[in-house]
Amino acid sequence: MTTVPFLDVPAMARWVAHRGPEAVIGRLVDALAADFARWPDLDKRARIASHSRDGVIELMPAADDVTYGFKFVNGHPRNPARGYQTVTAFGVLADVHNGYPTFLAEMTLLTALRTAATSALAARYLARAGSRTLALVGAGSQSEFQALGMRAALGITHLRVWDTDPGAQAKLARHARALGFEVHEATSGEDAVTGADVITTCTADKANATVLTHDMVTRLARPGVHVNAIGGDCPGKTELDPAILRAADVYVEYEPQTRVEGEIQQTPDLVVTELWEVVAGRRDGRRGAPATAGPGEAFARHAGDRRTPDDTTVTVFDSVGFAVEDWTALRFVRDDVPAGFLRHLDLVADPEDPKDLFSLVVAAQEDDRADAREALDRLMGLAGRGHVDALAHR
Known part of the structure; x- marks a missing residue:
């Protein structure tokens, strides 16, 4: 089984509190500076935006020759009046070598951190x-x-x-x-x-x-x-x-x-x-x-x-x-967060034979049949004991 580490909102907040928000931002500034310095070597493009009367939903991709990443993010200015966040986001990293996802994280908190770090980099x-x-x-x-x-x-x-x-x-x-x-x-x-x-x-x-x-x-x-x-x-x-x-x-x-x-x-x-x-x-x-x-x-x-x-x-x-900033932030978190903060998701379909994806369905059907037989056996066993008990009390 191939699992993917996942940093959820409570764990992201714990990581920031554990490291200290100002220290995290300061270290992110240095990480951004390193990636900005190699800007021409990165795969970059403007974000893909879907606008509506309520706001915008965007995908923001970036990559080098090792790691691909993207962020899903919205911007809905009227959300707070309706009880929602203006911005919410999550991000994914993947291995360029095989395309498998390697890290998932919430990015609402992380976007605030990377935005502050980018502002700080410019101010520097x-x-x-x-x-x-x-x-x-x-x-x-x-x-x-x-x-x-x-x-x-x-x-x-x-x-x-x-x-x-x-x-x-x-x-x-x-x-x-x-x-x-x-x-x-x-x-x-x-x-x-x-x-x-x-x-x-x-x-x-x-x-x-x-x-x-x-x-x-x-x-x-x-x-x-x-x-x-x-x-x-x-x-x-x-x-x-x-x-x-x-x-x-x-x-x-x-x-x-x-x-x-x-x-x-x-x-x-x-x-x-x-x-x-x-x-x-x-x-x-x-x-x-x-x-x-x-x-x-x-x-x-x-x-x-x-x-x-x-x-x-x-x-x-x-x-x-810009997407490079999110890509930098995701890689920074992936490399820094303690293992105990992470959950793992079974997100990658990984059959024994890479060409036999249907085998996963067959295996699941067999598991379902086995579960059904086990449940029936338990039910019959309970019914049998109850029948015997009832006869004993006549």
Whole structure:
């Protein structure tokens, strides 16, 4: 029998608690950096999305020459009002050699961890040195993870929090204070971004919203603020004033996907840089060694014309979530989680003769007949004893 290890939701939560969420995110940042540095060698494609009036359901595949993986994930902004999570997900790894699944895991918690780690990876290269204050516009399921990611990457100590839902804002403030952050509960988006070194926007409405304006970025935030835009992640769903994008240096994960789903769907001619190029040293970020390699692959062809960001440059990471990040996270968990946290599923049909799949049905029929005979034998035995007992008491 070939079984597949499976990490369910309670076990994932136990693993995160066991390792510590901030430590997990920090280690995921390093794992992502290693995979981003070998980006050209990976099999990548934009996610496969099925949109409806209620939300979107997506498949997100990625692979190298050893391991294939995919994530199944939804995004339904109205779900919380109906008692459901906005996002739920699971993921699968498989062996490229034979196609067999090798690992299954819940990915609702894991997606929050990998999103925070990806944000932290971008901030490692793009935020100003000495950044200590993070503005969080949107206090939903991602927010605590984002705060921990930015502390792991930058040493963030202060949070300025705003959400149109007072309950969500209070929830984040409560958790963040328990995690050791200084928290300012803002009265507006403008209040939240005042004096911020980094701004993360993470709202759920499936609309072309403007939760962050150019004036908020240039007048209220600190000069050279880094904007981490993670809420816009499908066609027709954005958060930023397009003027911010036109005035900033903009970085993305995978341009073909971000052009359709990200903030830059509003600015189709905008020149952007893929983050992997910065991680691999082909392009300049604000922090880290200057680029020494030649031009990147397709979709970064004009990036060489851009200046290196300085401490007055606004940088934007237009993050929509990309399959390589999930693939990295799944492999990281598979290799790190203790065996005792795992269940095993009999998921692979594995007949003795690989060409005789029907033998599994024949064996099951024989098992059913054997079970039926055993049940009848038990029934007849009980009936016999009862008949004898009844005769003895006449």
